[in-house]
Amino acid sequence: QKEVEQDPGPLSVPEGAIVSLNCTYSNSAFQYFMWYRQYSRKGPELLMYTYSSGNKEDGRFTAQVDKSSKYISLFIRDSQPSDSATYLCAMSAVTGGSYIPTFGRGTSLIVHP
Amino acid sequence: DAGITQSPRHKVTETGTPVTLRCHQTENHRYMYWYRQDPGHGLRLIHYSYGVKDTDKGEVSDGYSVSRSKTEDFLLTLESATSSQTSVYFCAISELLAGGFHEQFFGPGTRLTVL
Numbered sequence: 001q002k003e004v005e006q007d008p009g010p011l012s013v014p015e016g017a018i019v020s021l022n023c024t025y026s027n028s029a030f031q032y033f034m035w036y037r038q039y040s041r042k043g044p045e046l047l048m049y050t051y052s053s054g055n056k057e058d059g060r061f062t063a064q065v066d067k068s069s070k071y072i073s074l075f076i077r078d079s080q081p082s083d084s085a086t087y088l089c090a091m092s093a094v095t096g097g098s099y100i101p102t103f104g105r106g107t108s109l110i111v112h113p
Numbered sequence: 114d115a116g117i118t119q120s121p122r123h124k125v126t127e128t129g130t131p132v133t134l135r136c137h138q139t140e141n142h143r144y145m146y147w148y149r150q151d152p153g154h155g156l157r158l159i160h161y162s163y164g165v166k167d168t169d170k171g172e173v174s175d176g177y178s179v180s181r182s183k184t185e186d187f188l189l190t191l192e193s194a195t196s197s198q199t200s201v202y203f204c205a206i207s208e209l210l211a212g213g214f215h216e217q218f219f220g221p222g223t224r225l226t227v228l
Contacts, residue, residue, distance in 0.1 A: 008153065032214055043203050043219030044156070051214065088155065092215070098163050099144060099207050099215040100171075105155035 003027050006089055006104030015113050019076040023089035023104045026070065030091040033065050034101065035074045038086045047074075047087075079111045116140045117220040119204050125226045132191040134223050136204030138184075144207040144215070145187040147171075147179060149200040150222075156203070162187055194227045201225075 006023045013019055021035075031052055036044035050056045053067045062075040072091075076083055086108050092101040116139035126132050136145060147159040148171075158171030160179040168179050176198060178190045191198055204220040 006155070041222070043205075043222055045219070046216055049214060049216075051212070094213065098161065098169070099209075100158065100161065101215075101217065103156040105153065 003102050004089065004091060004104040006107055008105050008107060010108040010110055012110045012112065013079055015079060015081060015111055017079050017111070019074075019079050019083070019109060019111075021074040021076075021087050021089075021107050021109070023072050023091075024070055025072070025091055025102075027091070027093070027102070028067075028070070029093040030102075031094045032092045032101075033063070033072050034090040034092075035061075035063055036088040036090060036103075038088060038106065040085075044088055076109075079109075081111050081113055084109055084111050117204060117206060117218060119202075119220040119223050121223060122221065123224045125228065126194055127228050128195055129193050132194050132225065132227075134189045134202055134204075134225070136187045136189070136220060138187075138206050140206075140208075141184055142206040142208055143184075145181065146205040146207070146217070147177075147187065147189045148203045148205065149173065149198075150203060151200050159189065159202075194225075196227050199225060199227045 004025045034049040035047045037047045038044040056063045060077045064073040086106040088106040089104040090101040118137045120135045146161040148156045157173045162168045162181045202223045207215040207217045
């Protein structure tokens with residue numbers, strides 16, 4: 001079992017839908033939870049991150065962390081065709097050593113007009 | 114893009130030949146990383162560096178070596194390329210932000226095909 005599990009999709013939704021993307025993890029030491037967006041043939045870029053549990057909102061995007069269930073989510077409201085991309089979750093522990101995040105496989109999202 | 118460039122951007126080579134990919138950064142970041150990305154596997158860490166001449170292995174380091182003789186350059190070498198190393202390779206740096214979070218920035222990627 002991988003440390004971070006993420007359904008690869010693809011997830012296809014109509015424009016305007018609410019999208020829910022999810023990851024589960026097994027390492028209870030993870031404290032930082034990140035979501036990256038990757039457009040086709042581009043490098044990943046950080047969308048948002050959360051420290052420990054709780055919610056964080058940024059415009060149409062909301063990140064949610066439930067450490068008791070080891071489950072994180074990214075919600076996209078009023079989805080747009082420009083949101084079509086692969087979304088990767090990533091997680092890391094707080095250590096005094098090197099920073100090595102663990103990535104999920106990514107979920108491909110298609111928002112059709 | 115945090116001043117990260119990768120070269121070459123595309124390469125086709127034959128099995129058994131050596132290949133070197135270059136990552137260059139302009140902002141003096143301490144940490145640099147090499148990942149490969151394959152369908153069904155996501156991003157997997159090959160090697161990383163935490164300073165000049167300081168490197169360590171990631172989860173898929175077999176068949177790869179790295180060198181970092183200058184802060185700005187991190188080289189990935191495939192000593193004898195195999196078809197299983199056909200992939201998209203991403204370089205990344207991480208920047209420590211206030212509060213202890215490391216933000217990673219990725220380069221544009223190198224598409225390598227080994228025939």
